[in-house]
């Protein structure tokens with residue numbers, strides 16, 4: 001039987017398992033030119049929360065009682081297509097279900113056999129491209145500079161920190177648990193880390209650690225920490241607006257308008273970006289370079305794998321309760 005995850009209702013805050021329904025149905029049949037894909041891994045991504053609301057996302061909202069869609073990796077188990085053979089591993093934008101039918105649109109073959117295929121959803125996929133290009137194309141880090149990263153233990157944040165280390169920066173992570181801080185410092189080589197849930201005064205903690213001020217802020221979270229960062233920033237600091245996960249469940253940060261004056265006086269640049277800004281050559285370069293760094297042992301990656309299609313809602317919800325270290329995946 002096929003199992004399908006649908007949206008049952010629109011959440012008002014952090015999603016609840018009751019916002020989703022799991023339905024069963026027959027395994028779909030394929031026509032000429034189509035393939036049947038059995039899902040191996042589903043990717044849980046923060047932007048999907050915005051698609052659960054009406055008209056918030058840059059992508060169309062999920063419709064009530066219709067299937068959730070997202071990126072996944074799967075294997076071709078039946079083929080009536082000249083492009084794909086049984087056994088091909090594919091990556092694409094499809095439905096949150098065990099069996100998907102495709103005519104080849106929106107999917108591509110996973111050809112790198114030297115690394116597990118689900119990395120196409122993480123370190124060698126959208127988080128990798130986002131981390132690499134957001135940091136290097138927008139942040140332009142230089143040796144000896146200090147970078148602060150929010151959401152530092154997630155799929156994007158762990159990569160940004162490691163790439164910044166390769167570029168010779170002092171790297172400070174902001175995360176929601178001591179376990180995450182320990183991982184970033186002991187295993188990924190971050191210079192320091194602050195647990196924002198237990199730190200009594202994050203600004204004071206940052207001031208102590210960032211003895212030469214802050215040159216770069218890679219913001220995955222979009223909260224009021226931005227006020228403190230700008231106060232502690234050096235002249236010509238760069239702020240990279242990657243994501244605002246703290247706002248996806250409805251809350252708004254308090255941004256002090258005075259930071260605009262400070263940004264002027266310090267000649268600070270703040271720039272947002274979307275992964276789509278880097279389609280083509282820049283995405284390919286990111287994947288090639290990250291693959292090389294992995295082979296050379298300069299980049300490590302971690303996956304937080306939850307098993308079973310019935311736990312797909314848990315995987316998504318976990319992003320907003322901070323359950324993941326590294327890329328949040330659902331294994332079927």
Ligand SMILES: NC(=O)c1ccc[n+]([C@@H]2O[C@H](COP(=O)([O-])OP(=O)(O)OC[C@H]3O[C@@H](n4cnc5c(N)ncnc54)[C@H](OP(=O)(O)O)[C@@H]3O)[C@@H](O)[C@H]2O)c1
Pocket residue numbers: 045046047126127130151152153154155156157174175176177180220221223241242243244245246247273274275276318319320321322323324325326327328
């Ligand atoms: N611009 C783009 O094209 C693009 C592409 C991909 C991703 N993004 C953005 O990049 C960010 C990171 O994405 P990701 O896939 O790597 O997710 P992720 O960091 O792997 O997972 C989310 C993490 O965010 C933290 N978090 C959740 N709610 C929070 C809150 N209210 N305040 C502070 N931290 C919170 C949690 O860690 P803690 O335990 O530390 O709280 C959680 O583990 C997201 O904002 C996402 O939307 C942007």
